[in-house]
Amino acid sequence: xxxxxxxxxxxxxxxxxxxxxxxxxxxxxxxxxxxxxxxxxxxxxxxxxxxxxxxxxxxxxxxxxxxxxxxxxxxxxxxxxxxxxxxxxxxxxxxxxxxxxxxxxxxxxxxx
Amino acid sequence: xxxxxxxxxxxxxxxxxxxxxxxxxxxxxxxxxxxxxxxxxxxxxxxxxxxxxxxxxxxxxxxxxxxxxxxxxxxxxxxxxxxxxxxxxxxxxxxxxxxxxxxxxxxxxxxxxxxxxx
Numbered sequence: 198x199x200x201x202x203x204x205x206x207x208x209x210x211x212x213x214x215x216x217x218x219x220x221x222x223x224x225x226x227x228x229x230x231x232x233x234x235x236x237x238x239x240x241x242x243x244x245x246x247x248x249x250x251x252x253x254x255x256x257x258x259x260x261x262x263x264x265x266x267x268x269x270x271x272x273x274x275x276x277x278x279x280x281x282x283x284x285x286x287x288x289x290x291x292x293x294x295x296x297x298x299x300x301x302x303x304x305x306x307x308x309x
Numbered sequence: 310x311x312x313x314x315x316x317x318x319x320x321x322x323x324x325x326x327x328x329x330x331x332x333x334x335x336x337x338x339x340x341x342x343x344x345x346x347x348x349x350x351x352x353x354x355x356x357x358x359x360x361x362x363x364x365x366x367x368x369x370x371x372x373x374x375x376x377x378x379x380x381x382x383x384x385x386x387x388x389x390x391x392x393x394x395x396x397x398x399x400x401x402x403x404x405x406x407x408x409x410x411x412x413x414x415x416x417x418x419x420x421x422x423x424x425x426x427x
Binding site: 228229231233238239240241242243246285289294295296297299300301302 | 341343351352353355358366400402404406414415416417418419420421423
């Protein structure tokens with residue numbers, strides 16, 4: 198059973214702080230890793246994708262991938278109240294016909 | 310970009326009726342689309358993979374006779390909830406990968422359809 202696990206929330210950080218979201222996955226044979234943001238009542242929105250070990254930065258977001266540890270994280274710098282949402286980690290495993298396997302999500306609240 | 314639309318965005322129906330939800334890729338062709346269901350405060354659950362020109366592949370526990378999927382063209386997939394019951398009330402979301410993007414695994418989600426069965 199291929200699984201994706203995220204650190205339990207909810208997570209609250211003050212405005213301007215760094216929010217750190219973590220995710221582990223169960224199978225080494227994995228291809229692509231994604232972070233989606235989902236506001237209440239809305240569908241997921243892709244914010245970061247990462248495919249190789251290391252860091253990938255996009256604005257205030259940094260994704261980190263460590264395939265040896267089967268770990269992927271998302272850092273949000275200078276957190277804003279508008280970042281308050283549920284963050285979903287998703288993995289595409291090899292041979293899965295591009296199916297996304299989602300974690301349970303971490304609810305982030307950025308306090309003004 | 311890669312835009313996926315869904316229609317309707319919200320539907321309320323009586324128990325026993327059927328409801329059709331459309332998922333369209335507006336600016337790309339999608340040979341594959343995915344249908345998810347999401348209950349309150351839960352993550353997305355994959356229901357089925359819709360394949361253009363062939364039968365849909367359903368996940369374990371999803372009734373294929375209740376959730377009919379038709380991938381009519383390279384830009385349209387439909388999900389029909391037949392004989393809907395209150396327990397079918399949920400947020401239904403479709404997604405599609407875009408072959409034109411760098412990573413074909415990257416999926417673009419529709420805005421979702423909120424189904425309420427009375």
